[in-house]
Amino acid sequence: MADSYWLEEPGPKLVSKPLSGRADVEIVGAGTTGCSAARTLAEAGLRVRVHDARTVAGGASGRNGGFALRGGAMAYDRAREWLGAEEARGYWALTERYLERLAGAVGDALRPVGSLRLAADEEERDELRREYEALREDGFDAEWREPLQAPLGRRFPAAMFHPPDASVQPARMTRRLAARAIEAGVEIVERHRVESLDELEAERVLVATDGYPSGLLGQLEGLIIPTRGQMIATEPVPEPLFPYPHYGRHGFDYWQQVKDGRILAGGFRDADMTTEFTAEEQTTPTIQRALEDFLVELVGRPLEVTQRWAGIFGLVLDFLPVVGAVPGDGRLWVSGGYSGHGNVLAFMCGDMVAKAMLGKQVPELQLFDPARLLTPA
Numbered sequence: 001m002a003d004s005y006w007l008e009e010p011g012p013k014l015v016s017k018p019l020s021g022r023a024d025v026e027i028v029g030a031g032t033t034g035c036s037a038a039r040t041l042a043e044a045g046l047r048v049r050v051h052d053a054r055t056v057a058g059g060a061s062g063r064n065g066g067f068a069l070r071g072g073a074m075a076y077d078r079a080r081e082w083l084g085a086e087e088a089r090g091y092w093a094l095t096e097r098y099l100e101r102l103a104g105a106v107g108d109a110l111r112p113v114g115s116l117r118l119a120a121d122e123e124e125r126d127e128l129r130r131e132y133e134a135l136r137e138d139g140f141d142a143e144w145r146e147p148l149q150a151p152l153g154r155r156f157p158a159a160m161f162h163p164p165d166a167s168v169q170p171a172r173m174t175r176r177l178a179a180r181a182i183e184a185g186v187e188i189v190e191r192h193r194v195e196s197l198d199e200l201e202a203e204r205v206l207v208a209t210d211g212y213p214s215g216l217l218g219q220l221e222g223l224i225i226p227t228r229g230q231m232i233a234t235e236p237v238p239e240p241l242f243p244y245p246h247y248g249r250h251g252f253d254y255w256q257q258v259k260d261g262r263i264l265a266g267g268f269r270d271a272d273m274t275t276e277f278t279a280e281e282q283t284t285p286t287i288q289r290a291l292e293d294f295l296v297e298l299v300g301r302p303l304e305v306t307q308r309w310a311g312i313f314g315l316v317l318d319f320l321p322v323v324g325a326v327p328g329d330g331r332l333w334v335s336g337g338y339s340g341h342g343n344v345l346a347f348m349c350g351d352m353v354a355k356a357m358l359g360k361q362v363p364e365l366q367l368f369d370p371a372r373l374l375t376p377a
């Protein structure tokens with residue numbers, strides 16, 4: 001499997017010391033969730049060991065679009081309908097606070113540039129407008145843009161700009177979180193796949209593997225649905241065209257231009273939907289071609305593609321993360337299922353699940369209770 005554009009950036013040497021005694025908590029998965037949780041637990045004085053079948057950020061945390069967005073995986077007006085007005089407002093506000101904390105924690109891995117959510121046709125424009133009005137009504141910052149300038153105006157009738165959002169170099173971001181966890185005393189064991197909970201010694205285990213099937217989650221296994229996302233990176237483009245993350249068609253297509261001028265684009269899962277519910281981390285010709293054709297149309301000329309890669313994220317049917325104690329198992333905890341929206345949510349949920357494991361009250365986690373997936377509504 002190919003590495004992503006992000007993972008090709010040389011990272012710092014992450015050398016952790018073996019724990020001196022038995023681990024209090026072991027975490028499976030060294031992505032954003034695992035590193036965030038590990039740091040919170042270690043800073044509270046626990047002995048924490050993190051295992052990853054690959055390397056720090058080797059999963060979706062180093063392979064994603066690099067969008068750090070506030071909010072949940074659904075539109076805000078939908079969240080108000082589904083969750084209730086107070087819950088939706090609280091959820092969005094919480095993610096905004098964690099986005100600020102993330103910025104403070106990862107330095108230049110995050111650029112606070114905002115993001116642009118585009119409407120691909122008039123129907124989507126009306127949907128987006130409803131979301132914009134709901135956000136403004138509840139006091140969230142958002143800007144309406146209509147009509148749009150070239151090159152967007154040819155294809156998109158309108159857009160909503162989200163000022164609090166950011167662009168991240170996700171591999172650098174996760175490696176920074178790992179470095180912070182190591183500073184707090186965490187041991188990270190790379191290239192070790194945990195095959196069974198029996199091989200772990202800690203009293204409590206956190207499974208932080210999002211869409212990658214760990215094989216450790218018992219009855220929850222499979223309810224966080226492995227879903228493939230594919231991306232491409234182009235040769236550097238000299239003109240600045242997309243200075244912040246852009247996404248359209250209900251988030252199916254997403255792209256941004258990074259500092260060296262390259263355009264990174266992902267999505268088009270709907271070009272071949274049936275094949276993309278998989279944990280196989282491979283690119284496919286149909287989706288790669290759709291991505292290339294899209295960029296030719298958008299930029300107005302063919303661009304050389306320099307990197308192609310895929311990653312797996314965890315989709316949940318109600319678009320809410322799955323975070324907390326695994327029902328019926330006194331030892332096992334889970335945090336994942338961010339439905340393609342995990343850069344901020346993984347950082348946030350990793351911290352919150354760690355607090356809950358420390359015995360603290362975290363009322364916000366009620367919304368994400370894993371038990372909801374097991375009991376019929």
Ligand SMILES: Cc1cc2nc3c(=O)[nH]c(=O)nc-3n(C[C@H](O)[C@H](O)[C@H](O)COP(=O)(O)OP(=O)(O)OC[C@H]3O[C@@H](n4cnc5c(N)ncnc54)[C@H](O)[C@@H]3O)c2cc1C
Nearest residue numbers: 031032033053059060061064065067194229311341342343
């Ligand atoms: C192509 C793509 C684009 C995306 N774009 C965005 C975006 O722009 N913005 C956004 O917010 N979100 C995006 N996402 C989603 C986001 O990347 C993820 O939700 C987030 O990174 C999940 O982080 P994590 O730490 O929970 O899991 P991951 O980073 O996926 O880490 C899980 C780790 O668990 C390890 N693992 C699994 N099983 C075992 C085992 N048994 N033993 C040991 N290790 C194991 C894996 O090796 C992996 O490294 C995207 C995802 C993809 C795939």
